[in-house]
Amino acid sequence: xxxxxxxxxxxxxxxxxxxxxxxxxxxxxxxxxxxxxxxxxxxxxxxxxxxxxxxxxxxxxxxxxxxxxxxxxxxxxxxxxxxxxxxxxxxxxxxxxxxxxxxxxxxxxxxxxxxxxxxxxxxxxxxxxxxxxxxxxxxxxxxxxxxxxxxxxxxxxxxxxxxxxxxxxxxxxxxxxxxxxxxxxxxxxxxxxxxxxxxxxxxxxxxxxxxxxxxxxxxxxxxxxxxxxxxxxxxxxxxxxxxxxxxxxxxxxxxxxxxxxxxxxxxxxxxxxxxxxxxxxxxxxxxxxxxxxxxxxxxxxxxxxxxxxxxxxxxxxxxxxxxxxxxxxxxxxxxxxxxxxxxxxxxxxxxxxxxxxxxxxxxxxxxxxxxxxxxxxxxxxxxxxxxxxxxxxxxxxxxxxxxxxxxxxxxxxxxxxxxxxxxxxxxxxxxxxxxxxxxxxxxxxxxxxxxxxxxxxxxxxxxxxxxxxxxxxxxxxxxxxxxxxxxxxxxxxxxxxxxxxxxxxxxxxxxxxxxxxxxxxxxxxxxxxxxxxxxxxxxxxxxxxxxxxxxxxxxxxxxxxxxxxxxxxxxxxxxxxxxxxxxxxxxxxxxxxxxxxxxxxxxxxxxxxxxxxxxxxxxxxxxxxxxxxxxxxxxxxxxxxxxxxxxxxxxxxxxxxxxxxxxxxxxxxxxxxxxxxxxxxxxxxxxxxxxxxxxxxxxxxxxxxxxxxxxxxxxxxxxxxxxxxxxxx
Ligand SMILES: [Zn+2]
Numbered sequence: 042x043x044x045x046x047x048x049x050x051x052x053x054x055x056x057x058x059x060x061x062x063x064x065x066x067x068x069x070x071x072x073x074x075x076x077x078x079x080x081x082x083x084x085x086x087x088x089x090x091x092x093x094x095x096x097x098x099x100x101x102x103x104x105x106x107x108x109x110x111x112x113x114x115x116x117x118x119x120x121x122x123x124x125x126x127x128x129x130x131x132x133x134x135x136x137x138x139x140x141x142x143x144x145x146x147x148x149x150x151x152x153x154x155x156x157x158x159x160x161x162x163x164x165x166x167x168x169x170x171x172x173x174x175x176x177x178x179x180x181x182x183x184x185x186x187x188x189x190x191x192x193x194x195x196x197x198x199x200x201x202x203x204x205x206x207x208x209x210x211x212x213x214x215x216x217x218x219x220x221x222x223x224x225x226x227x228x229x230x231x232x233x234x235x236x237x238x239x240x241x242x243x244x245x246x247x248x249x250x251x252x253x254x255x256x257x258x259x260x261x262x263x264x265x266x267x268x269x270x271x272x273x274x275x276x277x278x279x280x281x282x283x284x285x286x287x288x289x290x291x292x293x294x295x296x297x298x299x300x301x302x303x304x305x306x307x308x309x310x311x312x313x314x315x316x317x318x319x320x321x322x323x324x325x326x327x328x329x330x331x332x333x334x335x336x337x338x339x340x341x342x343x344x345x346x347x348x349x350x351x352x353x354x355x356x357x358x359x360x361x362x363x364x365x366x367x368x369x370x371x372x373x374x375x376x377x378x379x380x381x382x383x384x385x386x387x388x389x390x391x392x393x394x395x396x397x398x399x400x401x402x403x404x405x406x407x408x409x410x411x412x413x414x415x416x417x418x419x420x421x422x423x424x425x426x427x428x429x430x431x432x433x434x435x436x437x438x439x440x441x442x443x444x445x446x447x448x449x450x451x452x453x454x455x456x457x458x459x460x461x462x463x464x465x466x467x468x469x470x471x472x473x474x475x476x477x478x479x480x481x482x483x484x485x486x487x488x489x490x491x492x493x494x495x496x497x498x499x500x501x502x503x504x505x506x507x508x509x510x511x512x513x514x515x516x517x518x519x520x521x522x523x524x525x526x527x528x529x530x531x532x533x534x535x536x537x538x539x540x541x542x543x544x545x546x547x548x549x550x551x552x553x554x555x556x557x558x559x560x561x562x563x564x565x566x567x568x569x570x571x572x573x574x575x576x577x578x579x580x581x582x583x584x585x586x587x588x589x590x591x592x593x594x595x596x597x598x599x600x601x602x603x604x605x606x607x608x609x610x611x612x613x614x615x616x617x618x619x620x621x622x623x624x625x626x627x628x629x630x631x632x633x634x635x636x637x638x639x640x641x642x643x644x645x646x647x648x649x650x651x652x653x654x655x656x657x658x659x660x661x662x663x664x665x666x667x668x669x670x671x672x673x674x675x676x677x678x679x680x681x682x683x684x685x686x687x688x689x690x691x692x693x694x695x696x697x698x699x700x701x702x703x704x705x706x707x708x709x710x711x712x713x714x715x716x717x718x719x720x721x722x723x724x725x726x727x728x729x730x731x732x733x734x735x736x737x738x739x740x741x742x743x744x745x746x747x748x749x750x751x752x753x754x755x756x757x758x759x760x761x762x763x764x765x766x767x768x769x770x
Contacts, residue, residue, distance in 0.1 A: 053069040066097075069150045083175075099112060238344065239276065243259070244257055254346065271285065311323050312404075323357075327351070396431065418439075438460050483507055508529060509533060521545070618670075647729060655679070661697045
């Protein structure tokens with residue numbers, strides 16, 4: 042459509058005599074020949090005396106094309122002029138709302154105008170619909186744009202199909218039997234089964250390898266004939282035997298444990314050269330199925346047949362080419378006709394095909410020579426990982442981050458693992474060609490990092506060292522890793538006032554534990570003390586204390602100092618909150634002694650007991666930074682639905698360690714947490730709690746003794762309770 046030429050054509054204009062009463066818009070038309078082609082021009086004017094010379098819009102239609110010119114903005118559009126479907130009776134030039142009768146208010150100048158539209162090539166009239174002049178044109182526009190969209194979709198689809206076909210044609214042939222043989226050898230380890238059913242000294246044996254079935258004696262008989270009978274070793278479930286028919290080795294499996302069939306599915310990759318320097322990874326599913334048939338016999342079912350079947354199917358191909366994005370093609374089955382086909386996009390939703398780690402066929406390494414993946418070190422990575430890797434993810438990452446080759450060759454396997462899983466946060470400078478600047482660590486620590494195979498915890502400490510402009514020894518780095526240091530937060534505060542070695546010694550002293558012991562309890566103790574110290578120091582600083590003062594910097598008793606800070610930090614708030622919960626949840630205090638008689642327990646240096654009152658639960662939650670002090674837990678305990686218990690070290694019974702919730706009706710352990718919603722010394726403490734809950738259920742816990750000499754009796758407590766409750770709020 043020659044837009045510029047069309048814009049130059051003078052407007053048709055509406056003569057005064059043509060004005061219609063009551064109409065809002067009037068349309069006028071003409072047919073012009075522009076560049077040997079017939080053009081229908083329809084203009085819409087607002088029906089006002091001063092607006093009859095310049096139209097609002099000019100609609101231009103040819104046999105196969107159209108355009109809408111908005112006169113005021115001077116812009117062309119390819120939109121519909123009357124919307125689609127339900128709102129089509131409202132034309133685009135009217136923005137007044139939808140409350141009027143569009144047909145009545147959008148009129149055409151004369152019958153000749155309407156006739157011009159009706160007779161224009163391509164316009165189809167549907168008399169039963171009583172269409173307005175603009176609906177007639179709109180239908181035509183709709184038809185033209187739909188046809189265009191389809192044509193462009195078709196072109197795109199054809200291009201994709203062509204590319205798909207071209208890839209398939211350039212994919213080298215493969216010997217599928219070779220893949221199955223490899224899978225049988227490497228994945229299924231040529232596994233066979235010997236199914237058996239014993240009766241007396243005899244056993245019926247069915248072999249999955251040869252399919253033979255026969256009866257054999259496994260226990261020597263005493264009769265003369267029995268020495269001529271065929272003997273086998275006694276079949277034992279899970280053990281291995283030799284098939285007496287074909288001599289294959291197989292696992293004994295009792296007839297009764299087999300339901301018809303069973304098997305295993307696995308995956309396998311093979312990489313091939315593709316178009317010179319490219320590479321295609323082909324992903325196969327392979328499965329081995331074992332079957333055994335039973336037929337009815339006089340004494341129950343009898344084995345008749347056994348077999349095994351190995352099958353496979355290619356499910357995806359991923360193409361890597363120089364300078365191109367990786368292309369993944371998927372093998373699918375049509376739901377229409379059941380035929381297989383290849384497609385260049387994945388399925389949506391549950392049926393999505395995923396490509397996972399799997400063994401890689403040896404030929405791949407030979408094929409990789411001379412391709413863009415030749416120096417990817419994928420083979421070395423596979424060897425370091427011990428067979429199963431995802432070569433597709435690896436290749437994608439390598440092409441994006443070629444430094445991976447160097448990382449693998451240095452043995453920084455754990456760093457590579459993270460990059461392959463697309464965790465790029467550890468990269469400091471992705472253009473760097475040296476490990477230290479690539480990872481953002483000091484050069485002198487590379488050897489240490491290699492010793493740890495690129496361990497992420499060690500790496501994080503090294504990155505912090507570099508960021509903070511510190512210089513730490515190998516040993517200090519290991520200690521900091523043990524403390525679980527993974528951000529600069531708080532550490533910068535500490536190191537602003539002391540050297541790193543002083544800090545390490547201090548935490549070791551507070552924890553009463555050494556570094557590098559390899560004992561999970563010691564590590565968890567060190568980490569929790571470090572956290573407490575960080576919390577403590579942070580609060581000290583925020584409260585405006587001078588950390589240059591060693592009494593503040595290194596308190597004698599960290600736990601006491603920490604608690605003091607916590608108290609001071611939210612004293613006002615805290616006091617108010619504790620008063621509030623004591624009033625609101627009085628039953629916690631009231632039932633304490635009764636609960637203690639049931640729930641109290643002490644073992645291996647730890648004690649557990651119920652909370653004394655609501656205030657104590659709030660304090661526990663505050664000191665451990667978790668949510669047990671929230672109203673829902675208090676409410677459940679108060680109403681007797683569950684019990685909040687405190688697990689602490691016998692030596693430090695006043696220092697919160699772990700908080701436990703147990704449901705009262707079935708004594709189920711609902712949850713347990715230490716500081717910051719973490720589970721300290723998880724394995725050991727979890728086991729301790731399991732033992733506790735078991736004993737609790739058997740009634741082997743609880744104590745009759747008073748907690749301490751000064752403890753009040755229940756009656757006194759209740760009396761006091763009433764006094765507390767009587768205090769007006
Ligand atoms: Zn056999």
